[in-house]
Amino acid sequence: MNSEPRPEMAAENLIVTNPALQTDTMFVNMGPQHPSTHGVLRLGLTLSGEVITKAVPDIGYLHRGTEKLMETRTYNQCVVLTDRWDYCSAMPNNLAFCLAAEKLIGAKVPPRAEALRVVMCELNRIASHLIFLGTYGIDIGAFTPFLYAFREREMILDLYEMLCGARLTYNYIRLGGVAADIDAGWIAKCREFLEFIKPRLDEYDTLLSFNPIFLVRTKAIGLISKDSAVAWGLSGPNLRGSGVNYDVRKAEPYCGYEQYDFEVPLGRTGSCWDRYFCRVQEMRQSVRIISAALAKLPSGELLAKGIAKIPKPPPGEAYAHVEASRGDLGIYLVSDGGTAPYRLHVRAPCFVNLAVLQEILVGKKVADVIAVLGSLDIVLGEVDR
Amino acid sequence: MGIVLDKLPAVAQAVPGGQIVLTTTDYFIDLGRKYSLWPLTFGLACCAIEMMAAYASRFDFDRFGVIPRPSPRQADLLLIAGTVTKKMAEPILEIYHQMPEPRFVIAMGSCANCGGPYYDSYSVVKGADRIIPVDVYIAGCPPRPEALIHGVIELQKKIARMKLAKGAAATFQQEKGSRDPAGGI
Amino acid sequence: MPLTKEDVIARLLARLPKAEAASVPVRDYPTVRLGAPEDLPAAARLLKGELGFEYLEMVTAVDWLGPVRQEGFVSSRNPHPFLAQAPAPPVTPVAGPGISYHPILDMLWSFGNLRENLKVFLRLAVPRDRPEVPTLTGLFPAADWQEREAFDLLGIRFTGHPNLIKILTPDFLTGHPLRKDYVHQKDPYDE
Numbered sequence: 133m134n135s136e137p138r139p140e141m142a143a144e145n146l147i148v149t150n151p152a153l154q155t156d157t158m159f160v161n162m163g164p165q166h167p168s169t170h171g172v173l174r175l176g177l178t179l180s181g182e183v184i185t186k187a188v189p190d191i192g193y194l195h196r197g198t199e200k201l202m203e204t205r206t207y208n209q210c211v212v213l214t215d216r217w218d219y220c221s222a223m224p225n226n227l228a229f230c231l232a233a234e235k236l237i238g239a240k241v242p243p244r245a246e247a248l249r250v251v252m253c254e255l256n257r258i259a260s261h262l263i264f265l266g267t268y269g270i271d272i273g274a275f276t277p278f279l280y281a282f283r284e285r286e287m288i289l290d291l292y293e294m295l296c297g298a299r300l301t302y303n304y305i306r307l308g309g310v311a312a313d314i315d316a317g318w319i320a321k322c323r324e325f326l327e328f329i330k331p332r333l334d335e336y337d338t339l340l341s342f343n344p345i346f347l348v349r350t351k352a353i354g355l356i357s358k359d360s361a362v363a364w365g366l367s368g369p370n371l372r373g374s375g376v377n378y379d380v381r382k383a384e385p386y387c388g389y390e391q392y393d394f395e396v397p398l399g400r401t402g403s404c405w406d407r408y409f410c411r412v413q414e415m416r417q418s419v420r421i422i423s424a425a426l427a428k429l430p431s432g433e434l435l436a437k438g439i440a441k442i443p444k445p446p447p448g449e450a451y452a453h454v455e456a457s458r459g460d461l462g463i464y465l466v467s468d469g470g471t472a473p474y475r476l477h478v479r480a481p482c483f484v485n486l487a488v489l490q491e492i493l494v495g496k497k498v499a500d501v502i503a504v505l506g507s508l509d510i511v512l513g514e515v516d517r
Numbered sequence: 518m519g520i521v522l523d524k525l526p527a528v529a530q531a532v533p534g535g536q537i538v539l540t541t542t543d544y545f546i547d548l549g550r551k552y553s554l555w556p557l558t559f560g561l562a563c564c565a566i567e568m569m570a571a572y573a574s575r576f577d578f579d580r581f582g583v584i585p586r587p588s589p590r591q592a593d594l595l596l597i598a599g600t601v602t603k604k605m606a607e608p609i610l611e612i613y614h615q616m617p618e619p620r621f622v623i624a625m626g627s628c629a630n631c632g633g634p635y636y637d638s639y640s641v642v643k644g645a646d647r648i649i650p651v652d653v654y655i656a657g658c659p660p661r662p663e664a665l666i667h668g669v670i671e672l673q674k675k676i677a678r679m680k681l682a683k684g685a686a687a688t689f690q691q692e693k694g695s696r697d698p699a700g701g702i
Numbered sequence: 703m704p705l706t707k708e709d710v711i712a713r714l715l716a717r718l719p720k721a722e723a724a725s726v727p728v729r730d731y732p733t734v735r736l737g738a739p740e741d742l743p744a745a746a747r748l749l750k751g752e753l754g755f756e757y758l759e760m761v762t763a764v765d766w767l768g769p770v771r772q773e774g775f776v777s778s779r780n781p782h783p784f785l786a787q788a789p790a791p792p793v794t795p796v797a798g799p800g801i802s803y804h805p806i807l808d809m810l811w812s813f814g815n816l817r818e819n820l821k822v823f824l825r826l827a828v829p830r831d832r833p834e835v836p837t838l839t840g841l842f843p844a845a846d847w848q849e850r851e852a853f854d855l856l857g858i859r860f861t862g863h864p865n866l867i868k869i870l871t872p873d874f875l876t877g878h879p880l881r882k883d884y885v886h887q888k889d890p891y892d893e
Contacts, residue, residue, distance in 0.1 A: 164608050165556045167587040171565070172605055189764045193605040194562055197638040199855070200879055201768045204637070213634060260727040263566070281571035289570075298563055299570075300563055300659050350641035362756050362816065365844025376816060383819045447801040449825070450729040451812070464728070464810065466764050468801055470707060477762040479812075486845045516602075580724060604872035637775040639879050642891045679828045 160498070164193045170267065170505070171512030175489075178515040179317075180499055187493035187501075202476040207233055207307055207443050209298055210473065215301035218514040219460075219477065222259035223252045224456035226305035229476075231386060231452035232465040233307050234436075243310035244460060246387045248315035251425045252295075252304060253454075254418040259288045260330070260457035261411045264509045268408060269340055271506040272349050277340050284332055287325045293450040294318055309435035326419050328474060333416055337358055341412060350404035354492055354504035357402060362489040367481045368459030369410040370508055374402030380455040392421045393427075404507035411509070442471050457490075458482050458509055482514040543680050550593075550619065551673040552582040557592035557612065561599025564626035568598045571662035581669060589615040594672075595649075596665075600628035600635060601642040602651040613649045621676070623668055624651045627658045634658065705818045707732040710753060715824075717748050724825055726801060728810075733823040741836050742811075745824060746841050750815050755822060756812035758842035761849055763856050764810070767830065767882040768803040774884040776892050805830045807858060811838070828858070829883075837863040855880040 163174035167406050169411025173191035178186040198217070202210050214229045215222040227249055234241060241249075266281035289299045289405075296304045296312050340346055356366070361374040371378055379396045381389045397413035445467040453462035459481025466475040485508050493501060558596055560568055572578050572585060576595030585591040589612045601609060605606045614624070632643030652675060655668035715721055720737025726746040727733035736742060749755035811824040830837060838845040849860045850869040856877035860866055862890050877884050887893075 165557070165559055165589075165604060165612055167585075172561055172608075191607070192868075192872065193602060193603065194600060195602055195640050195870040196600055197640045197879060198635075198637045200770075200774065200884075201638055204772075204775065216563055216634070220566060245883075265567075268570075282570060283575065286570070286573075286575045299661065300566055330707060355738070363843050365758055365842070378816045383816075389706075392643045401837070428544065448729060449726060460759070462760060464760065464762060464812075468803075475764045477760070479762075479811075480759040483847065483851075484844055487844070602872075603875070603889065606891055636776045639774065639776055639884075639886050640875065647891060 141179070144444075149406060162501070163190075169451075170510055173505075173510070173512055175505070177498060177501065178494075182497045182499070184493050184496055184498055187489055189489050189511070191483075191515050194512045196517065198517045199476055199478065200285075203471050204472055206471050207445075208441075210476070211306060212303050213275055213321075215303060216484070216513055217480065217517055218260075218458055218511050219300060220257040220263050220457060220511055222332055223249075223256040223305060223455040224303050224454050224461060226303065226459045227253060227387070227457065228452055228454045228456070228463045230305050230307050231454065232450045233473075234465040235441070235450035235452055236465060237307070237406065237443060237466050237514065238446050239436040241309055241387075241436055242386070243430040244432040245434050245436075247311045247429050248314065249387045250389065250392070251422050251429075251515050252292075252302075252310075254421045254490070255288055255291065255322075255423070257418045257457045258415050259285050261354070261415050262288075265336060265340070265408075266409055268506045268509075271502045272346060274346065275339060275342070276388075277336060278338070279334070280336070284329055287328065289466045291318065291322055291325065294321070298504070304416055306435070308439040309434045309436075313434055316416045319429075321424070322426060326423055327417075330419060333412065333419075336412065339388070341409060347405065349500075350408060350507065352403060353409075353496075354404040354434070354507055355402050356488065356492055360488070360491070361402065364491070365484045366488060367484070368455070368457070369407050369414065370459065370485050370488075371506075372396065373399035373407035375399055380453055380460055386452070386454060394418075394421050394423045394424075404503050405509045407509075444469060451478055453479070453482050456481060458511065458514065459485060461514075478514075478517055480514045480517060482508075482510040482512075483517075486515055487511050526550070529598065538659050543588075544677075548680065550679070551676040553584075554594045554621070554669065555584050555586045555671070556583060556594040556596045556623075557586045557589050557594060559598065561597065561601065561605065561610070562626075563593045564598035564629070567629055567662055568596060568625065568661040568665060576662040576666060578666070579668075581666070581673075583669060586607050590617065590669050592616055593620050595622045597622065597629040597645045598624055598625040600633065600637075600646050601648070603640050603642055606641070606642050606648050612673065619679070621651045621653075621672055622649055622651045623655060623672060625655045625657075625665060625668065626660055627656065630654045630656065652672055657677075703755065705820060705824075707814065707820065710715065710749075710755075710820065710822050713753060714745060714748065721745070725735040728823045731821055731823055735825040735827075737873070739826060739828065740765075742824070742826065742836050743841075746811075746813075746838055749822065750841055752819060754801045754855055755813040755815045757816055758811070758822070758838065758844045759814050760810070761838070761845055761852055761855065762810050763815060763828075763833075763852055763858055764784040764808045765830070765880065765882045766802075766804055766808055770882045774879065774886055776886050788794075807833050807856060809835060809852075809858070824879060834857070834861055835859070836861055839863055854878070857881065 137321035158179045158260040159368045161176045164172040174190040175187040177184050198213050211226055214225040217225045261287045269277035296302050356372050356374050361371050397410045399410050447469045449466045451464045453460055462479035464477040465473055468474040522597050546639040624630050629645040639668045655664055672699045709715045711761050714734050718741045722735050724735040794889035806827045806832055809826045852872050854868045855864050
């Protein structure tokens with residue numbers, strides 16, 4: 133099936149050019165309550181017929197002021213708030229904050245804790261991409277993958293519940309290590325899950341990824357060139373979908389990622405489908421990483437020694453970044469020697485990714501807005517903090 | 518009520534013209550209302566993910582008659598799932614007023630109950646009941662899908678106590694907020 | 703020959719006479735402190751054009767006025783008569799060597815070279831009462847929203863920015879919340 137749009141449907145041909153015909157632009161407001169904007173996002177679209185002439189994302193409907201609140205919380209209390217940025221994958225948020233704080237304190241995390249951090253973050257990557265798959269299917273109009281994706285995700289949430297008691301906001305990765313240990317039963321259940329999900333990912337390919345309707349809706353849509361992606365500061369699958377090979381796990385490895393063998397999937401054209409398929413392939417790579425990490429799990433302590441209950445890092449500044457599920461999450465932490473961070477800035481990947489909508493939606497049809505927005509995979513908790 | 522239903526088949530056999538059901542109008546109308554609560558798809562923050570999990574196959578909200586509707590004009594339940602920020606307060610009010618009566622509100626999660634972990638933030642409304650009346654509060658951060666289902670069942674019990682005599686719309690909320698002890702149930 | 707951290711710092715210091723290597727660098731990363739706001743566009747052009755740092759990662763600032771004022775936080779009345787109002791956690795700042803409180807907004811930019819896996823931080827101190835800095839949106843579109851956020855939360859004006867308006871806080875909120883001396887003005891949604 134030809135997935136290229138017909139020439140007469142090209143955007144330029146849809147704009148009325150007959151001067152005798154009186155036309156006007158229309159302003160359409162999408163959100164903040166909208167089934168498909170993945171949260172409280174408001175898109176102000178100026179339309180000329182079906183073609184968008186200006187797109188203005190209006191954010192801040194979930195701005196909770198976390199950066200200010202962190203200035204009166206102790207470091208361990210801050211970890212609780214970090215979960216709620218990118219709530220679909222909370223472990224990397226905890227991790228980024230803890231890495232920055234550990235740089236300031238000068239703590240050395242024990243190897244078992246590092247391996248557990250890797251396992252939990254990769255499991256969270258799979259869970260987050262499953263949410264993406266399900267909700268992107270619903271956005272395009274396919275309701276069934278959502279149910280399958282959430283069924284698989286429930287297995288991961290069961291694992292997390294066995295581990296630390298929470299399904300969504302874990303507060304598991306703490307300063308100096310991790311909060312709880314896993315036993316042989318957990319490892320067996322995790323391996324069972326990994327065996328279960330491998331054929332399921334192939335099933336999703338037949339169900340959604342190579343579905344002709346899905347291909348037509350996403351293959352030539354939302355193209356972001358390599359230069360554009362780098363110029364707009366995109367990260368994560370959005371950047372790699374355009375062909376830029378940058379993954380923080382390979383570029384600046386943390387938590388022992390250099391010892392695990394995995395590939396970084398790259399897209400070719402920067403279309404919605406490329407970004408989508410990057411995420412599907414990343415799930416497969418995460419399965420590899422988790423198997424490798426569980427196979428050589430070192431024994432030992434869970435928390436670094438010598439970190440006080442209420443830590444007071446010496447004055448200094450540190451920056452730590454991780455490859456979160458949605459991109460390059462960076463934490464800039466300034467300490468003045470007190471019990472609370474003096475300043476914490478979150479370099480949120482979704483905040484930076486969302487700005488590119490102002491460019492790529494112009495000249496496109498309004499029916500493609502949801503497909504493009506969904507492919508950027510934003511979570512408003514991270515956009516607004 | 519139980520006595521009537523038990524004896525009903527025998528009685529109904531004898532009635533010429535067919536079987537009838539005897540009940541109060543209140544019970545009948547409340548039965549319809551409580552078993553077809555249609556919430557608005559209104560996830561604000563993290564609790565929205567647990568709400569989506571409640572709609573998915575493991576916890577299956579559909580068996581309670583709960584189907585998400587995208588438009589407030591077609592919904593009768595507003596599930597405030599997530600933090601209510603000051604910028605979002607006005608849209609929430611507009612949506613609430615667009616919903617036809619009888620309408621119900623469930624505040625899901627700590628943030629919607631009382632501000633949650635953001636209790637001292639400059640941009641968070643400390644609880645959804647500061648702006649709209651709330652029927653059921655569900656505690657948790659985020660509450661499990663089972664807790665959400667429990668909250669909906671509590672709302673169903675509350676609906677079962679509604680009486681037509683109190684008015685055609687028969688809502689028992691006060692516009693000031695449901696913390697007002699003077700009125701309502 | 704691959705680029706190293708020292709090369710980058712050397713090239714920057716050579717091009718900008720008023721710049722210097724920062725005394726308190728961001729831990730493990732090369733950090734250069736600029737001398738004047740006018741140096742910023744030149745530094746950015748050098749980094750993007752000649753050194754391959756085409757990826758602007760972060761634009762932010764630190765307010766070095768002092769410990770944060772508690773009036774910037776809005777708590778609701780504790781409705782429980784039996785529980786005492788929880789005390790605020792003890793925040794005991796000491797401000798040690800190289801770090802001291804002064805009325806300065808310390809700006810920070812972070813640039814990345816994706817091919818060589820390098821990152822460099824640029825610093826610039828601007829006075830709190832007139833914080834004006836040239837914008838980078840011409841060179842890096844990624845700066846657009848990040849500068850708007852810095853304007854909204856910290857009050858830094860970026861001269862030449864095409865659309866410098868609030869982005870995160872509600873319209874009725876006055877003041878810049880992330881400043882240390884921010885005092886919250888009561889609005890209809892507070893008690």
